[in-house]
Amino acid sequence: MPGGPVSLSSASGCISSQKQDKEQCSYRTRLRITQKIVLFGVKSINIVNKYIFRELIFPFLNSLFFLTFVFLMTRIPEIANMVMNYNVQISSILIMIVFTLPRFLEFTIPMSVTISILLTIMRMSGENEILALKAAGLSLYKLLPPVLVFCFLGMILTLWMTLVALPWANLSIRLKNIELARSGIDMVLQERQFNSQIDNLMIYVSHADINNHTLKDILIEDRRTKGVVSISAAPSGKLIHKKNSLVYTLRLYNGIINQVNFEQGSVNNIQFENYDITIDLTAMGSDGDKITKQFDEITLIELIRRIRTGIKNKASLNEALMELNEKFSVPFACLSLGLLAFSLGTQSTSLKRSSGFSMGMIFFLLYYFLLAAGWSAGETGAYPPFIGMWMPNIVLGSAGIYLLIRNAKDKPVKMPQFVVNHASALKQRLLRSV
Numbered sequence: 001m002p003g004g005p006v007s008l009s010s011a012s013g014c015i016s017s018q019k020q021d022k023e024q025c026s027y028r029t030r031l032r033i034t035q036k037i038v039l040f041g042v043k044s045i046n047i048v049n050k051y052i053f054r055e056l057i058f059p060f061l062n063s064l065f066f067l068t069f070v071f072l073m074t075r076i077p078e079i080a081n082m083v084m085n086y087n088v089q090i091s092s093i094l095i096m097i098v099f100t101l102p103r104f105l106e107f108t109i110p111m112s113v114t115i116s117i118l119l120t121i122m123r124m125s126g127e128n129e130i131l132a133l134k135a136a137g138l139s140l141y142k143l144l145p146p147v148l149v150f151c152f153l154g155m156i157l158t159l160w161m162t163l164v165a166l167p168w169a170n171l172s173i174r175l176k177n178i179e180l181a182r183s184g185i186d187m188v189l190q191e192r193q194f195n196s197q198i199d200n201l202m203i204y205v206s207h208a209d210i211n212n213h214t215l216k217d218i219l220i221e222d223r224r225t226k227g228v229v230s231i232s233a234a235p236s237g238k239l240i241h242k243k244n245s246l247v248y249t250l251r252l253y254n255g256i257i258n259q260v261n262f263e264q265g266s267v268n269n270i271q272f273e274n275y276d277i278t279i280d281l282t283a284m285g286s287d288g289d290k291i292t293k294q295f296d297e298i299t300l301i302e303l304i305r306r307i308r309t310g311i312k313n314k315a316s317l318n319e320a321l322m323e324l325n326e327k328f329s330v331p332f333a334c335l336s337l338g339l340l341a342f343s344l345g346t347q348s349t350s351l352k353r354s355s356g357f358s359m360g361m362i363f364f365l366l367y368y369f370l371l372a373a374g375w376s377a378g379e380t381g382a383y384p385p386f387i388g389m390w391m392p393n394i395v396l397g398s399a400g401i402y403l404l405i406r407n408a409k410d411k412p413v414k415m416p417q418f419v420v421n422h423a424s425a426l427k428q429r430l431l432r433s434v
Contacts, residue, residue, distance in 0.1 A: 060150075063116055106162055115361070117151075117338050155332060200223040336396050
């Protein structure tokens, strides 16, 4: 009886050489592999586990680098605008890029875990390595441990991003924006963005002429007066600034003000020809302790403390609860999507390996769509925030468990043709864009 470890490539080679009929692989080869598994027991299973785990690492790193790079490319127009129009130093740009990485990695890590599992398991299925292992007596359940460990490591890494890196990065971005804004109000007036660098003041400008300091289509939400919210809208305006001063004036023309006084329970509508809003940049602190931190800028302990001490506004309470649940639900996506990817990979012998990337993208987009829908419904109070944030994991994780059970019983569920077609189309589009 041979005494060496199980070779996946030699086992699959016999089967792949007779691809037209897998059942005709020689009984002697199957018996020899089975004898090795029985002889070495746990040792052989450990070899298989290490082999699968090693195969997952390289596709994960490739996917993580590619996806993070693509996400960073979406910031190129903003970076170019800051360099060309606002003379922001390259060092400040690089610091801002570093601060944005945790937000990207929060989603690219689960995406990369899903894609790497799909690519690896689809390759093993396509080269009949999965069939060889099943012929040797290993069920799909015994192939799960390395995949689950890989998913768990991805979950821990993403959890560190959401609990530690992301709050720090969000607060750092805000403080950096304040620092840049103190050098000039123009940095606060980014076009077609809701600019909220100044505490309790949100400014939206459709178009800003930097040279003439003229503004078009302006919307301003002012909460600087306690208990009063003023929303000003005007088709045009102008930025007025005195030299050697950090006090600016936004002059609006021919607009309207909607003012809500919560303490008095009154609403006022005011039309105006000229209306000045004063912005004092000297009041903008450079210390994180001197500004009001948002829910996504505080640590887990601070967030729980705010929720327990009582948030009177129901909308704010829902937002805080959703932020709390999202910190754990997004990392858990590594496990739910990883399980689904493993189940899909074991039955996708007819698909090309290159389809794994696009298929992984499709299922993560489905996850993100469900997460966005849950966030929107949670904000409106349609159902509890817990359900909205965890529903994507429940749906896709349940689908993965169902497919795994069917595949383990050799009763795979046929992949809908429209999913295969969309995966192929997405792959072609990505190739053309690259």
